[in-house]
Each structure stands twice: as C-alpha cells, then as structure tokens.
Amino acid sequence: MPKPTFFNLDQAKQQRLLAAGFQEFSRVPVHEASISNIVKLAKIPRGSFYQYFTDKFDFHAYLVHLYKQRWYQMWRQIIVAKNGDIFTASSQFFKEFLDKITSQKHAAFWKNTFNIDVFQEERQYLMQNHQSAIDDLMINYQLLRIKKSQNELLKRQLISFMMQAFRQYLIGQKQGIDNPKRVASEYFDTLLDWLANGIKKGDQTND
Amino acid sequence: MPKPTFFNLDQAKQQRLLAAGFQEFSRVPVHEASISNIVKLAKIPRGSFYQYFTDKFDFHAYLVHLYKQRWYQMWRQIIVAKNGDIFTASSQFFKEFLDKITSQKHAAFWKNTFNIDVFQEERQYLMQNHQSAIDDLMINYQLLRIKKSQNELLKRQLISFMMQAFRQYLIGQKQGIDNPKRVASEYFDTLLDWLANGIKKGDQTND
DNA sequence: GTGATATTATGACAAGGTGTCATATAACAC
DNA sequence: GTGTTATATGACACCTTGTCATAATATCAC
Numbered sequence: 454m455p456k457p458t459f460f461n462l463d464q465a466k467q468q469r470l471l472a473a474g475f476q477e478f479s480r481v482p483v484h485e486a487s488i489s490n491i492v493k494l495a496k497i498p499r500g501s502f503y504q505y506f507t508d509k510f511d512f513h514a515y516l517v518h519l520y521k522q523r524w525y526q527m528w529r530q531i532i533v534a535k536n537g538d539i540f541t542a543s544s545q546f547f548k549e550f551l552d553k554i555t556s557q558k559h560a561a562f563w564k565n566t567f568n569i570d571v572f573q574e575e576r577q578y579l580m581q582n583h584q585s586a587i588d589d590l591m592i593n594y595q596l597l598r599i600k601k602s603q604n605e606l607l608k609r610q611l612i613s614f615m616m617q618a619f620r621q622y623l624i625g626q627k628q629g630i631d632n633p634k635r636v637a638s639e640y641f642d643t644l645l646d647w648l649a650n651g652i653k654k655g656d657q658t659n660d
Numbered sequence: 661m662p663k664p665t666f667f668n669l670d671q672a673k674q675q676r677l678l679a680a681g682f683q684e685f686s687r688v689p690v691h692e693a694s695i696s697n698i699v700k701l702a703k704i705p706r707g708s709f710y711q712y713f714t715d716k717f718d719f720h721a722y723l724v725h726l727y728k729q730r731w732y733q734m735w736r737q738i739i740v741a742k743n744g745d746i747f748t749a750s751s752q753f754f755k756e757f758l759d760k761i762t763s764q765k766h767a768a769f770w771k772n773t774f775n776i777d778v779f780q781e782e783r784q785y786l787m788q789n790h791q792s793a794i795d796d797l798m799i800n801y802q803l804l805r806i807k808k809s810q811n812e813l814l815k816r817q818l819i820s821f822m823m824q825a826f827r828q829y830l831i832g833q834k835q836g837i838d839n840p841k842r843v844a845s846e847y848f849d850t851l852l853d854w855l856a857n858g859i860k861k862g863d864q865t866n867d
Numbered sequence: 868g869t870g871a872t873a874t875t876a877t878g879a880c881a882a883g884g885t886g887t888c889a890t891a892t893a894a895c896a897c
Numbered sequence: 898g899t900g901t902t903a904t905a906t907g908a909c910a911c912c913t914t915g916t917c918a919t920a921a922t923a924t925c926a927c
Contacts (some may be wrong), residue, residue, distance in 0.1 A: 707905065
C-alpha cells in the first residue's frame with residue numbers, strides 16, 4: 454500500500470510514477486524489475502521512491518490493486534445480471550476479462566503479473582482487499598448445494614480456474630495455435646462444468 | 661537441469677552442493693536465495709557453480725525434481741491400491757504428502773518452495789518431467805464421466821487443490837489454530853467432493 | 868512577517884549480489 | 898612425452914538495493 458505521502462503528491466507526479474511502474478512491470482516480472490529503472494522513467498530521485506512505497510512489491514501490488522477493484526465490480530455486475538447464477542456469469546466474465554488483459558496496452562503487464570500469481574493469498578495486503586471487495590458476490594446459493602459460508606472457498610476456486618485458463622491462453626499463444634482465446638475460454642468452461650456437475654459417474658448424492 | 665559436468669562430480673561433492681542448496685532454499689524462497697551463500701556452504705568456488713547449473717532457479721528446480729519423482733510414485737501406488745479411484749486415493753495421498761513435507765527436516769524448504777508455486781507450468785523443465793512422470797496415473801476412468809484424454813487437466817486440477825490446501829495449512833499454522841493438518845486435509849477433501857459430485861443443485865446431467 | 872516545527876526531497880554511499888572470463892589445472896588419447 | 902579437451906578458480910565489472918545526512922519546503926502560531 455502506498456504511504457500517505459504518495460497521495461499528497463500532485464496528480465501529475467503520481468501518474469508519472471504509476472506509468473513508469475506499469476512500463477517496467479511490462480518489461481519483466483516484478484522480481485526482475487528494478488527500482489532504478491522505475492525512478493529513471495518517472496524522473497524522480499531514488500530516495501523519493503522509498504518515501505512513497507516500501508519496495509517494488511508494494512508498488513506492484515498497488516498497481517494490481519487498482520485494476521482488481523474494477524474487475525470485481527465487473528464480475529459482480531454480471532452475476533447480478535444473471536440472477537446470481539455464478540456459472541454462466543463467470544463464463545461470460547472470463548471472456549471479457551481475457552479480452553481486456555490481452556489488449557495491446559495491457560498484455561505484457563498481465564503476462565508478467567499473472568505468471569507469478571498475484572492472488573497468492575500470502576501477501577496480506579492483496580488478501581485483505583480481495584476479501585472486502587468480493588465478500589458479497591451476489592451469488593444465488595439456492596442454485597447450489599453448498600452453504601453460503603463456503604463463499605470464500607468458492608471464490609478462490611473460481612479465481613484459480615481463471616488463472617489456469619489464462620496461463621493456457623499464454624501457452625497457446627506462444628505455440629501459435631489458432632485461436633488461443635477461444636481455447637482458453639473453453640478450458641475455463643470445462644473447469645466450470647466439472648465444478649458445477651462433478652466428474653464422478655452415477656452415484657451422485659445431490660438432492 | 662544440471663549440466664553434464666555436475667554428474668561427473670564425485671558423489672561427495674554432489675551431495676555437498678545439494679545439501680547446501682537445500683539449506684539455502686530453506687532459509688529463504690528461491691528469489692531471495694543467493695548463490696554466494698550456496699557456494700560458501702558447499703565450499704566450492706563460485707565459478708564452479710556455473711559449471712554445473714545455469715542459475716539458482718535451475719538448481720532449485722533440480723532439487724524439487726528429485727522429490728517430485730518420489731511423490732508421483734507414491735501417488736500412483738496409492739491409486740493402484742484403491743483400484744483406480746482417484747478421489748479416495750488422492751485424499752489419502754494428500755495426508756501422507758502433508759506429513760512428509762511438514763516434517764522437521766523439510767518444512768522450511770517446502771514452505772519457501774510452494775508459496776511460489778513450483779508447479780507453475782511455465783518452467784519447461786519441470787513441466788516436461790511433470791508430464792512424463794504422471795501420464796499414466798492409473799486412474800480408473802470408468803468411474804468418471806470425463807474422457808481419458810482429459811487426464812492432464814484432471815491431474816493439474818488435483819495438484820492445484822493440494823497446493824491450495826497446503827497453503828491453508830501454512831496459514832492455519834501461522835495463526836496457531838488447533839490442528840492445522842487436519843484442517844488442511846478437510847479443506848482438500850471438500851475440494852475433492854466438489855470436483856467429484858459438483859456443487860450445482862438438482863439438474864445434474866450425469867448418467 | 869518571523870521563527871519554530873514537521874514534512875518531504877535528494878543523491879551519494881555501503882553492502883552485497885550476479886555472471887563472465889582469462890588463466891591454471893587435470894584428464895585423457897596415443 | 899605431446900597435444901587436445903574438459904574442468905576449476907576467483908578476481909572483476911556491473912548492477913541493485915535501502916539508508917541516511919543534509920537540503921529544501923510547507924505549515925503553523927502569533
């Protein structure tokens with residue numbers, strides 16, 4: 454999380470820094486990114502950087518955070534539109550999500566970011582925000598045989614599916630296959646189907 | 661993967677290096693680990709390290725690889741013992757797996773390792789081995805409504821579950837809850853149940 | 868305005884890490 | 898032995914990082 458000082462900066466400087474970060478984290482994954490580069494790009498002195506953020510991970514997490522907010526909102530909206538049906542809603546959401554994060558402007562950043570799974574629950578800051586943002590995903594639990602208290606688990610599962618499918622997209626793209634986006638989408642839908650209907654034959658115990 | 665030179669080393673030196681790596685990767689996750697430390701511990705000159713491995717990631721991957729082999733074997737054995745029932749087999753396997761990787765000797769290493777998901781399909785070397793080792797998991801597909809061609813996907817899913825459950829163990833342990841292992845195990849079993857039977861109510865289309 | 872106080876800005880610096888390369892050494896073929 | 902190839906070694910150039918003493922600005926009381 455940025456230190457308070459960051460928010461006191463004039464808008465222009467804030468934007469310059471964010472843009473520089475976005476650029477550097479598009480070049481390489483966060484572990485290889487260098488603060489030296491970022492401050493050079495943003496044209497701020499090195500010392501200042503540490504006035505605003507703890508380190509590059511903190512900075513990176515903030516950039517991701519800014520986007521995550523929007524995604525959760527988008528996701529929630531679609532769920533509402535689908536009357537709480539988490540499956541059809543997530544399927545549609547993933548397609549739109551995939552379109553956005555693979556757009557010219559963002560592709561490199563998200564490739565670098567998601568391959569080191571941002572949603573790793575370890576980093577408390579992301580975690581916290583994660584929770585608050587999604588606690589009420591507007592899922593209709595009457596359609597499900599699980600309890601609402603398992604909300605958190607379900608959410609985590611769906612995100613995990615999306616990450617897997619997105620990686621599948623990246624692999625497909627690298628291999629130059631025909632329509633990597635469609636393939637990834639189908640991959641995601643398969644996982645959704647498994648989760649919805651189970652993969653065990655016959656003796657279902659669902660009511 | 662180690663360069664051929666590594667395998668020409670006398671056993672003692674190989675072991676010294678592996679042990680040093682294990683120690684350093686127990687201290688910190690691979691990204692923070694330092695080759696300087698490793699060579700100091702192993703008492704080999706810095707230049708030699710690069711004769712054996714490309715970099716620390718290569719080295720780390722090799723250490724993980726050594727263990728993975730054994731795990732896959734263990735997993736496969738249990739599946740066979742359970743007549744190909746992937747669900748009960750995986751449940752049992754996870755318990756044993758959890759016991760092993762949380763034992764005194766290995767706990768720190770695996771904590772550092774799994775929090776940066778080793779099974780990230782990105783690193784080709786791990787990936788390749790991954791496949792070959794598990795291609796025939798001895799799963800009885802007659803119990804499932806999915807095709808054997810989806811083997812790879814199913815495997816990946818199960819591994820993902822285990823990683824999640826293991827992280828749950830780490831969180832529980834950090835928070836000092838009562839029986840983190842049992843909790844993680846139950847967590848895993850819940851995910852297995854979801855995958856087996858699905859979470860959607862009523863209109864299952866299973867035969 | 869003035870002086871006191873708190874906040875922010877700056878960049879040089881110590882500490883430490885990385886991968887390479889020229890050179891030394893050993894191993895082997897014949 | 899000589900010639901050839903494989904391995905060992907550690908100094909080195911280069912690059913990062915986070916800190917800290919110092920300078921510059923705000924902010925505020927009156």
